[in-house]
Amino acid sequence: MISEKPREYCGLCGCTGSEGILDLTHLGLHSLQHRGQEAAGVMAAFDGTCHLHKGAGLVDEVFATLPAAWRKATISHAISHVRYSTAGASTVVNAQPLMANINGEFVGVAHNGTICNAGTLRSELQAEGAIFQTTTDTELVLHLMARCLHRHNHDYREALVEALGRLKGAFCLLLLSKGRMTAVRDPLGFRPLCLGRFKDGGWMVASESIALSVAGAEYVREVEPGEIIFWEKDGSMVSRRFAESPRRAHCIFEHVYFARPGSYVFGDSVYEVRKAMGRRLAIESPADVDVVMPVPDSGTYAALGYAEQSGVPFDMGLSRNHYVGRTFIDPGLSSRRKLVQRKMQPIVEALKGKRICLIEDSIVRGSTSKARIHTLREAGAREIHMRVTCPPHRHGCYFGIDFPDREKLMANKVGGTGAEFLAEMARQLQLDSLAYLSQEGMLSCVTAHPAKDYCCACFDGEYPVIPDVMNAAPIVEDNAGRA
Ligand code: SF4
Structure with missing residues (x-):
């Protein structure tokens, strides 16, 4: 894929x-x-x-x-x-x-x-x-x-x-x-x-x-x-x-990634929540850079918020080919890098010699991020500082989203917490720095319901409902995956 x-x-x-x-x-x-x-x-x-x-x-x-x-x-x-x-x-x-x-x-x-x-x-x-x-x-x-x-x-x-x-x-x-x-x-x-x-x-x-x-x-x-x-x-x-x-358990990831920015979900405007996430990210994790750039499309509104809060100019260094869809899934193309390059093209004029703060909605397996970062470096970006609009994904989802098995999630594979975890993630992704939005920061961006009414299980492992598959194998944590 x-x-x-x-x-x-x-x-x-x-x-x-x-x-x-x-x-x-x-x-x-x-x-x-x-x-x-x-x-x-x-x-x-x-x-x-x-x-x-x-x-x-x-x-x-x-x-x-x-x-x-x-x-x-x-x-x-x-x-x-x-x-x-x-x-x-x-x-x-x-x-x-x-x-x-x-x-x-x-x-x-x-x-x-x-x-x-x-x-x-x-x-x-x-x-x-x-x-x-x-x-x-x-x-x-x-x-x-x-x-x-x-x-x-x-x-x-x-x-x-x-x-x-x-x-x-x-x-x-x-x-x-x-x-x-x-x-x-x-x-x-x-x-x-x-x-x-x-x-x-x-x-x-x-x-x-x-x-x-x-x-x-x-x-x-x-x-x-x-x-x-x-x-x-x-x-x-x-x-x-x-x-x-x-109680409620609204999927916070609808706001981070799935829903369209023109929608209201769970009583909040997705556009406003994404911008607020970018603003909060800029406060929690500033970056000394020349320009703020999104990974389009879901990172775009958060990047606008980050730029607004930080005072750093916003620019687009990646151009998305909107005609790459389902039919483009070609089993003959085994290299993810090639696939990513065809979906997202770098704009050399916007990237060359620049120190970039790249706003991404999430890192799942890490392979797409790696390929994208490689593309940006080849196009001449001098430094790449990635800021992610949610906490690290360390757990599977059982509630309608097919996250990969837990052992395939990059943050889970790297393990650890704090500065050591971030440094190792950044090293593997070939970034100059990496930071995630805190869970508290992410939840502060939704306004329609209190924080306790959102599901964050793929981040914190606190499942609002224990699915059968976990009851069947309660001890083997690495079995986490989709039911
Ligand atoms: S675990 Fe919860 S927050 Fe994560 S994707 Fe599934 S429903 Fe959404």
Whole structure:
């Protein structure tokens, strides 16, 4: 892969009760393309039943192959999904939404997050005779729904509440049947999910608020942790809680890296949080340099904040090729350096002879950073001082982000703490100096919730939910990885 950044994450967008549902869903999902580029899918209710279309590729590619009937239909509600997962044949099978025929009615689900007790639930269901079609944890929702509907005499709402009560971990869900659309957010609110309203009274629900603004919906609020919202066919909207939410665990890394700067997530503007992170980094770790430069794109707003706070001029020394995407992943190109060079080109005129403060959002394996630093030196940079807008990544994530196994994280491999750790990291990366934003500093940049309401487990190892995989091997810390 080109990027060493975490790869497993998803985006959701659903619409109901408005004119032009298909176009609105397409617009919303397209603005969430950064959350997944391997596969996309859409499920819609029309002509008295549900229809599903999904495939490998980008949102526009998948929507371009929609059957003609979809364009002519009057669609009452639709849900959609983008996914970034491992490549290969499994991509299309695991693409979402997933749809199943439960007692003669189609039910579909799209999911952002990771169900942490998926292994246990899958074993239980298989022991009862369940046959799984995919390898995703999302399919569990459909199997649980089928069982709970039977127990609750086909009362959809009660069945869903019982099914959700079995799940642990991170799950934003959109569900669809011919009669209704449903949105769900897990009790800890790991992943973002927000609600918007169109002028004609219709609704949109999406992973990030950028989808609402692009589609012309006004931001209303977040779907609350532990909340279910049902939109019935008659246009009514009913909210109820399926679980108490004694604390929250919003993923702080959404602010550091994933979400788009034009979005609000967890009640804060991503743009403002990133700039604040840069300002705080400049206070915590100043650098005697000629220029502040970002690694685009996610480092750009933090670099602006760093430059503003430090009074050092801002410049762009790396130019990103925005046309390097999924199709560029070429198995024949084994050298990461070559891949990085094709994605990010140095601007010699901005770099030659300069002492640079390079603002990076994170260091995961370290191989991409190494290649990038080599490129900057070859282009003539005199000194490179890297400043990172989060603490070192030393732990895996079990909540919807596919960080590599713990033993592959560079900070974990180097080990140690303090000045010795930083010096060794800098030596291996061939930097003149390296500093990370402190965890306290990072959390001081979000304003909507107190620090205790954010998940920082990939930095500090304090997991808000203990996933099955850790229970299975509680002593062997190096087993940390994605469930
Ligand atoms: S472990 Fe890290 S990436 Fe995963 S949810 Fe927590 S903060 Fe986000």
